[in-house]
Amino acid sequence: MLPHxxxxxxxxxxxxxxxxxxxxxxxxxxxxxxxGPVTLLLMAGTLDDRCAVDLPEAxxxxxxxxxxxxxxxxxxxxxxxxAGVAALARACEYARKSGxxxxxxxxxxxxDRLMVLTDTLQLVADHLDIGPDAVRAPV
Numbered sequence: 440m441l442p443h444x445x446x447x448x449x450x451x452x453x454x455x456x457x458x459x460x461x462x463x464x465x466x467x468x469x470x471x472x473x474x475g476p477v478t479l480l481l482m483a484g485t486l487d488d489r490c491a492v493d494l495p496e497a498x499x500x501x502x503x504x505x506x507x508x509x510x511x512x513x514x515x516x517x518x519x520x521x522a523g524v525a526a527l528a529r530a531c532e533y534a535r536k537s538g539x540x541x542x543x544x545x546x547x548x549x550x551d552r553l554m555v556l557t558d559t560l561q562l563v564a565d566h567l568d569i570g571p572d573a574v575r576a577p578v
Contacts, residue, residue: 463489483515486523502539510544
């Protein structure tokens with residue numbers, strides 16, 4: 440498991456909650472929030488193999504509700520493993536193949552490193568122009 444790197448989390452943009460869904464018996468929560476040109480999907484908790492089965496459909500459902508695009512904010516993911524990152528990459532590809540725009544708005548250095556090591560960063564990021572407010576950790 441990859442722990443949260445302990446850095447101070449920057450404040451999220453003025454986001455207002457639109458809906459919350461939990462996966463893996465509450466291990467991971469997904470919350471849609473309006474906040475800019477696209478809708479944010481705030482992910483919090485543990486992203487691991489327990490989420491793998493439900494994450495693609497949950498992400499697709501969120502993307503369907505956001506015709507202008509869906510931007511993932513992963514800063515509140517406190518633990519993640521290789522299976523979780525792979526599930527996230529598959530879920531993003533599933534939503535894109537269904538015709539939806541999904542991209543990465545914010546992450547942590549630890550998650551970015553794990554996505555680079557597992558060769559999944561390009562599957563999650565770089566598919567959405569969310570503007571200058573994106574918060575990406577250096578890899």
